[in-house]
Amino acid sequence: MTGNPFFETRTTPFGLPPFDRIRPEHFPPAFDRGMEEELALVQAIADSAEPPTFANTVEAAERCGRRLATATGVFYNLYSSCTNDALDAIARDYAPRFAQHYTSIVHNPAFFARVDALFRQRHELGLDTAQMRLLERNHLEFVRAGAALASEAKARMAAIAERLATLHTEFGQNVLHDEKAWQLVLEEGDLDGLPGFARDAAAEAARERGLDGKYVITLARSSVEPFLTFSARRDLRRKAYEAWTERGGLPGDHDNTPLIKEIVALRAEQARLLGFPSYAAFKLADSMAKDVDSVERLLLQVWEPAKRKAATEKAVLEEQARAGGLNEPLARWDWRFYAEKVRQARYDLDEAEVKPxxxxxxxxxxxxxxxxxxxxxxxxxxxxxxxxxxxxxxxxxxxxxxxxxxxxxxxxxxxxxxxxxxxxxxxxxxxxxxxxxxxxxxxxxxxxxxxxxxxxxxxxxxxxxxxxxxxxxxxxxxxxxxQSGTSVRRxxxxxxxxxxxxxxxxxxxxxxxxxxxxxxxxxxxxxxxxxxxARNFNQGFATVEYTAAALLDMAFHTEPEPDAIDVPAFERAVLDRIGLPAEIGVRHRPPHFQHLFAGSGYAAGYYAYxxxxxxxxxxxxxxxxxxxxxxxxxxxxxxxxxxxxxxxxxxxxxxxxxxxxxxxxxxxxxxxxxxxxxxxx
Missing domain, CATH: 1.10.1370.40 (Neurolysin; domain 3)
Incomplete structure (x- = not known):
């Protein structure tokens, strides 16, 4: 393809992508050529008649895939930051292809044999610290991808990786669909309690949607959280809160609930093929934490103190709510509103005073x-x-x-x-x-x-x-x-x-x-x-909602019978078991928990924060x-x-x-x- 920026030498400042020239149609040819070139280079390493050395195998592998990395780097950043229907379609199409491409590299027997030979003699190679770590991490990556498995298990690992890539992509797109589709349109009379900055932001959101003269609350956290904090309209707070917490799980074509069940089951099977009792055990074996017990011990060290602090906070909020005329039990869409009232009273602190x-x-x-x-x-x-x-x-x-x-x-x-x-x-x-x-x-x-x-x-x-x-x-x-930058343990x-x-x-x-x-x-x-x-104000609430999400993550990924999971019932059972206060919601409910299900990076790893x-x-x-x-x-x-x-x-x-x-x-x-x-x- 002529005129494709991915096939040209960049003339932009310091090699910045030429965003003004890149179009969706440029990505598929760049992906295809990038994969073809990388596979050819990998096969050349695998077929080499020379004995494996760090230079001709590990360093040579570092030079593979640069064109593909350039194209995918631009694509996935745009896909996250500024997507459209064309990019969404490309993402769906190429997710399984990329998984298949990666698997074909790590499952290349001759390539792995060279890396494995170097790994076995690594202490005699005279490597420096960084080189030794690169070799050991590369070998571990091969093993954890199934390179050392028998052919039947290896084929199943490849099929799982391909299917998970598709499911992760669909999950993220479903969440974004719900976030784009929902808006709470308000009139002037619906703004009771909202400070000037929140009104201005809602007016700006309305203008962007062609609703001049009205006000819009979206499901962006920067929009919905201020609304839940300040709106005196309890009925509208409830409407916004329920939409926010139910995104990704609404009945219909964009419901992520069945995807979660399949994702969790496939991950558990992946772990079993590699000899681990659970996906969490598999993920944590390559972490600072090392094992499930260490993670759960850390989470429980803060869980009980956080619940005690949240109970103290709840009592104060209830007193404030009663004084304000609320005779019903405190609900999840009430907590932020009354917490702000208490914060203002206790510290003489008003967000509307602070934010300017x-x-x-x-x-x-x-x-x-x-x-x-x-x-x-x-x-x-x-x-x-x-x-x-x-x-x-x-x-x-x-x-x-x-x-x-x-x-x-x-x-x-x-x-x-x-x-x-x-x-x-x-x-x-x-x-x-x-x-x-x-x-x-x-x-x-x-x-x-x-x-x-x-x-x-x-x-x-x-x-x-x-x-x-x-x-x-x-x-x-x-x-x-x-080894660059953030390429460290999760x-x-x-x-x-x-x-x-x-x-x-x-x-x-x-x-x-x-x-x-x-x-x-x-x-x-x-x-x-x-x-x-006021820094520690409401920290019981904040710690409970986060830690509940981390414990829910561990529960999904240690479940011994993932094929039988009923996602909503499982969520309720876990949160009941750990004693999540009724007035506090989990920070991320499963249907929109993108850390876990729109990719595997933070799966069994949300504790990392x-x-x-x-x-x-x-x-x-x-x-x-x-x-x-x-x-x-x-x-x-x-x-x-x-x-x-x-x-x-x-x-x-x-x-x-x-x-x-x-x-x-x-x-x-x-x-x-x-x-x-x-x-x-």
Whole structure:
């Protein structure tokens, strides 16, 4: 195909994808050629008459698939950030093909034989630490994909992988369908209780949908959560809450319930073929946690304290609700509303008073400047760079000497066709095997657009969180692409992002960057103090809804008879067994739990956020103890983690930074789950 950007040398700044020229029809030919080229290169390695060496096998494999990686990198980022019917169709069509392609590589017997031979003699090869880890991880990837199985089991593994790829794609598309299809259209008289920023965001959402003069609440978290927090209309809160929690599970063609049952059953079969008693056991064998018992022990360490704290919170909320005239039991669509009332009363803190100080552009600058102080990098806008949507901003990242580090794309605003949530990804990973290749990293958020866009405190933390992931990709300094940036174990990948959140809430940051969008005045010290004092408010609720989701994940993936699962009944039984309070909903219900079922990355791994929080709370405490949040020695140690990628064991990296293994006490303290000992009289 002539004129296909994927078959041309890029002339854009620093190799940025030429988004202004890329069309859906360009992807299939690029995918097809990319797979053909990769298979040819892999087969050449497999057929080589030379004895296997690290260079002619492992390093040679690192050079395979670059064209395919380029094309899929662009495609799946656009598919998540700015999809349309054409991209959806391509995703459905190619999901099983990509699974088949990957399986044909890892199940190539001659290719695996060469890797296996090197693995068996690895201690005699004179490899450095990164090379040894690459060889060992590559061999493990082959084994966990079924390369060492007998031919019949290997064929079944291939069929399962192909079917799961299709199911994962359908699951995500069904959720997006429901999120796009639903909207709550409001008139002026329906806005009782909504502060100005929430009204403005709802008006903007209505304008985008051609409903000028009306107001729209969508199922984007940045839209529905403020509505549930402030709307005085209990009937409308219920309507919004039920739509939000039922997305992906509505009867009809887009119901994910039957997909979940098949996904869970196939994963369990996959694990059994590989000799594991459950899918969770299989996934956790290649994690920092190691096994199911360790994960459940961690989750239960916070579950009971969180429930106790939530029970205390509930009593206060009920008192507030009764005073406000609610005589019915507190419901799930009531919690945020009355929690905000209590927060206002207890801390004299009103979200409508706080939000004008959290302007998106200022918070972005805060994230950038923090990275400059910690890691010595700077961000420079490229206003004329090609982008896939006008909301996207592109920055060149440079080091202290002015040398190019990489490109960073920031896509912060919610819109139709963009999946919900927040995430980091890459268009190109850093590597240096055949010369330096700089990374192209993207952050996606879903903030409600405004003039200007105002963030909640939690929104600002999310921005810093995703930027921490972005830094993990940008600061990568590895030789091999397979070890680049965030290519680490799932329960370690959240540490660099979560530890970075702490700098957002540092008083030093807020005093400088939390500036009123109209007056330009910095946040008043009294408001700042009240804001920070309220940090642990409602943490029982937040911890319960998250931990319930993580326990539900483990239950699905340890179920001994997955073929017999009735998904709604299973969900109810698990939540009843662990004692989920009736007034608190699980953070993600199964039909829209994309972490688990729109891909396998976080399947039996949703606990990873809490596991990483043990690391991040303990790690940030080192900066607090030093008295300098930008302590040069600690900053250098932290940068070493961001730069190392998967070249070393994650616990080794953490201990090198902290001087010891992490403790859980800082996490319990950070979440306010430590019960204070009464002072002696």
């Amino acid at each position: 100080y959290f302007v998106l552009d200022r918070m972005v600058q805060a994230a950038f400047d923090t990275a400059t102080k910690l890691f010595g990098i700077t961000f420079h806008a490229i206003p004329d760079a090609p982008v896939y949507h006008p909301d996207v901003k592109v920055y060149e990242v440079r080091d202290t000497g002015g040398a190019h580090v990489g490109l960073f794309l920031h896509d912060n605003l919610a819109r139709s066709g963009k999946r919900s949530g927040a995430w980091m990804s890459s268009y190109r990973d850093q590597e240096a095997l055949d010369g330096p290749v700089s990374p192209i990293i993207v952050n996606n958020n879903n903030f409600a657009k405004g003039q200007p866009t105002l963030l909640s405190f939690d929104d600002a933390e999310t921005l810093f969180h995703e930027f921490g992931h972005g830094l993990h990709g940008l600061l990568s300094r590895v030789r091999y692409r397979s 329960d370690f990948v959240e540490f660099p992002s979560q530890v970075y959140e702490h700098w957002m809430s540092a008083p030093e940051t807020l005093r400088k960057y939390a500036v009123h969008h109209e007056t330009g005045e910095p946040i008043p010290e009294s408001l700042l103090n009240r804001l920070l004092a 809490l596991w990483a929080e043990v690391l991040d709370a303990d790690g940030f405490e080192a900066f607090s103890e030093s008295g300098d949040l930008f302590d040069p020695k600690l900053s250098a140690g932290l940068k070493a983690i961001y730069s190392a990628g998967d070249t070393r064991d994650p616990m080794e990296l953490y201990v090198a930074f902290r001087g010891r293994e992490p403790r859980i006490e800082p996490l319990l303290k950070h979440r306010g789950l430590v019960e204070e000992t009464p002072k002696a009289a």
